[in-house]
Amino acid sequence: MSIALENITVSYQRHPAVHHASGQFVEGECTAIFGPNGAGKSTLLKAMIGALKPDHGKVHLNGFKRNDIAYLPQQSEIDRSLPVSVIDLVSTGLWHHTGPFGRVGREGHARVCAALEQVGLAEFQHRPISALSSGQFQRVLFARIVVQDARLILLDEPFNAVDAKTTYDLLELVRRWRDEKRTVIAVLHDYEQVRAYFSQTLLMAREIVAWGQTEKVLTDDNLLRAVNRAAHWQEHAPVCRVDGEAA
């Protein structure tokens, strides 16, 4: 059993960004969430971690606890003007050990240093996060995920504004997570990355267009259907009557 969606609808001002999505992610494999802009991909991730409340439907964690989930936000969600150093930010990945008040401790510190080493930023511990490039900052966020040591890893557009070398290094981390049988779910825009690293794909355009093995999902036919359903708000859309919820 793995994390599953049961008829999820999440909307902004009554306009659904995710519309009646159901299905189950395959445990221990990498799933890419693919689709045009405005297809509700990031919204779906936020609903899965509980940061957005669905209007309708449920996310079943099925055996995963909150501690088992690590989440990579988009960079724009983080205020990098704050006077925080790299090591401080990565240490927040120990939250489940420290909680709001506990101390990091020697073992925690060692884990943080090891994670920074893994992403190639061992020398950067004491740099302020405002002094990093977007690629370096993305490595820092990946280091935090390494520290979280979670069974379920959710990545929201992990390779946006990141150069080829950094993308390659970070994808190697994803490959390692896959080998360690962790479940990885990532919102992606690059067709080649999906084909090379992600065995499963969820193709969505507000509704789920196709979901399953990547080669079966990413067909020309499905991609065309996704683009055609591309998510424009219809200002005067009628009330949705699926499930009779509005009757």
Place this chain on the structure above:
Amino acid sequence: MMVAHALYDLFVSPFADFAFMRRALAGCLALALGSGPIGLFLVMRRMSLMGDAMSHAVLPGAAVGFLLAGLSLPAMSLGGFVAGVLVALLAGLATRFTSLKEDASFAAFYLLSLALGVLLVSKSGSNVDLMHILFGSVLAVDQPALILVASVATVTLLLLSVIYRPLLLESLDPVFLRAVGSRGGFWHMLFLMLVVLNLVAGFQALGTLMAVGLMMLPAITARLWASSVGGMLATSIGVAFGSGVGGLLLSYHFELPSGPAIILLAGLVYLFSLLFGKVGGALPRYVRTRHLEG
């Protein structure tokens, strides 16, 4: 010997000779310890104007306290605290349940509160009372007021050190905080309560309007000198206390009203730092330093 004597007269004897000056000095230290860190968190959370809004919001509560109990510090402080927390709560609810952003909600509710406060004060007291509530007087700080200010500083420092991590993380990376299962809103409300508490503490000494000055000016100045949170905290407390001492001496020697003297001095330090601040000041950017190899 002459110099030592002159220095003594200038800096020490005002405090050594007069008990009200000593109380004012202790009051300034306590205010600096509480308000400095609170102001810094307001600046870091991009809520610099929130302190101003809250300082207006406490007015009707203080007025009600004044109506019921006269010029009594406990009554006015309690009233101010209740009014401030009420405004913070209502603005928080409005932000949560409508599409309005937090700044808009705060602006709306503090204006409501301010108008109500002015109405209450002008209906019942004289202008002198209004001036006292708005501008306070640090030289009139008595024993109970001092105990109030010191208690608030103690509570502030203790509570801030406890909620420091979630509070910082909530402004740094709110979605992550939600993802690990912590409610950001709770820490935020606790923090707003501390803001109100410190404004109420500054109230007797500096008045509702000036109390914000000691909260914000040193904190903004600190961002121009330090790059770590610890360094900023120390700087902001230092600048606040230094302005307090300096302002008291200026007010003593030149017979100036003490509140504005303190805040203006903090303002001068800020203006100086704008130009010379080591981190982010205007001039250091133009000083040519040899760049490093890598």
